Amino acid sequence: MTRINTDRLISTFCELVKIPSESNNEQDFINYMEKFFKIEGAKTKKDAYGNLVARFAAKNSNSKETIGFVCHADTVKPGVGIKPIVEADRIRSSGDTILAADDKAGIAELIEMIRTAQKHPAVEIIITKCEEIGSFGAINLDYSLINSKMAMVIDTEEVNQIVIGGPTLVTFDVYYKGKPSHAGVAPDKGISSIYAASKAISQLRLGKLDEETTANVGVIQGGEVRNGVPENTKVMAECRCLNHEKALKLADEMEAVFRKAAQEVGTEIKIERNMPLKAYYLPEDSDIVKLCHKALTKNGVDAKAIVLRGGSDATHINTHIPAVVLGAGYREEHSCNEYVLIKEMETITHSMVDLIEGLA
């Protein structure tokens, strides 16, 4: 069994996280990855959106197939000045930033995979932009550049999961407009947009509503100045459900709550509603799932096919080719407590080595 070089994997990972790539500012990092892949022997190409496709020719293989892997380049904030701290069983951030293991652990694992495998068919590694803010890279990916007939997205937490489905996601940008007035002199002449927004929020069902449904108010920005009855308040909210119809019903319910509060308080309201993700589901006995299952089992992992409520590039890639999401080993992503488990990084890398060697 071909063994990876764990030190090299860790060192590559630490190198990658130090290059900042907060969503919409990932050009430097993508340019760096392009050079990196070229040195590793790949032919690289960027599509019009700025996504990167690195193609490795078949090695010790007569296979005419291409197998695809996907990771995203961008990170959430705060992602500048990351100082990774390597401990015995994990790598973590220094506490004042994220770690960016989401998703650079995935990228490091793919690099180690390609360096280690003794044989493989043609391999495409696709690095997308702007995943964290709505998978815009995957939505705008130029699929004419892709030869793969299936792809593994390395972008979830645990390595014993094969994600075969995703949620419908409905987003709301809600704008309340009241009436300004000096709060000390004539508060009765004003209408508070903060009051309307708060009323709505207090009436929404939020959090984990059931195993397949969540809703959240993520951002509120209300008012300009302490002594003014606040005229404008913006609320950014979302709901998700693994069942498409149920998601739409919940979204309608949320929208009704937003509007009712506006009516009751007497503010104007404007709602921008979008559906960035649509629920999908791959059959458990499909080729791609069986392939991943076999490779993970070989490395001692009892992998379960699951459906996740998180969004990923897989939702959009599945509109072209079957795509599953595999674990990269990170935890507490999107927070300054983020870390990645070294053993899981090794496991997934070994599994992917076995997978591509098996296809050679």
Place this chain on the structure above:
Amino acid sequence: MNTERLISTFCELVKIPSESPNDQEFISYVEKFLKIEGSKTKLDSYGNLIVKFKEKNSKNKTPIAFCCHADTVKPGKNIKPIVDLEKGIISSDGKTILGADDKAGIAELIEMIRAAEKHPPLEIIITRAEEIGSLGAKNLDFSLIGAKKAYVLDMDSPDELVIGEATHIHMDVTYTGKAAHSGVEPENGISSVLAAVEALHEMKLGRLDAESTANVGVFKGGEARNIIPEVTRLQAECRSLDHKKALGIAEEMENIFRKAAQASGTKVDIVRDIISSGYVIPKDSEIVQTYANALKVHGVNPDIKLITAGTDAALFNEKGISAVVVGIGCRKIHSKEEYAIISEMETATKTLVTLVEGLA
């Protein structure tokens, strides 16, 4: 007095931007301007301007003070004043405020000095940063001021004669919860927005009674739509003409903020700042009656009252200088519809001239 000169001075003043706290450039301009008029000028360490004029044709050595603030609210850059002599008003071009609050007052003081044939020693004080909490007056070097009586020019209409103001308390409230991915694991997060909403739901805001108000002017929470919002910040205030009542209201608001933190499992941090203590000047005192009489000379029936708004006068009264607030002839302040009424500016100026000539 010379109306054309008054209007021209006013238009000059509003064209120099002085949005809080960027009012130093404007103060420099006024300093140079008033030096020409034959005064001694001085800036205190905070940047407030104190201008002293010797008595003119008068044996009275007792100085009297007048105060205006230099700063304006936003949007106060590129102000283009439009003088409509037919309608008798001056307005902005609709893209900005006018700045009549408080530059109409400054223009009237300048015209008063030019027009008065005699007067006691005068102290003209131009304070910084009034609109954001009377910061200039709070930090004014009162050792530079000899007057024991002061007129603050900062009300809308010339008939307004304010002899008392409310105690004014600020509260800065920060809720801290726990961030988590809202789709994947919302149950691991604690929403600071929901904690704040809970508090606002319980709170009495707006006009509480004839002498008290409370407001939450700013409510900002959360980083991204798909993250349970970790930190939420509120800017709140309360006011009451009754000092004890004001403290009671602040106490109650803070208890509600704390209760919501406890109920939600968030941390709350409250910073309370007593901006100014209320005051009431007896109606029959000399400072009130001399101005009231001067108004009557010019056909104005004085509207002597108490207000819940805050002005610099509160800080003067705190330091033992009796101060009342008088009107300058503007309307719709703190908005792009702000305008000045020329006849009222004339009345205010004539009243001031009558006042100082009467004291000479």
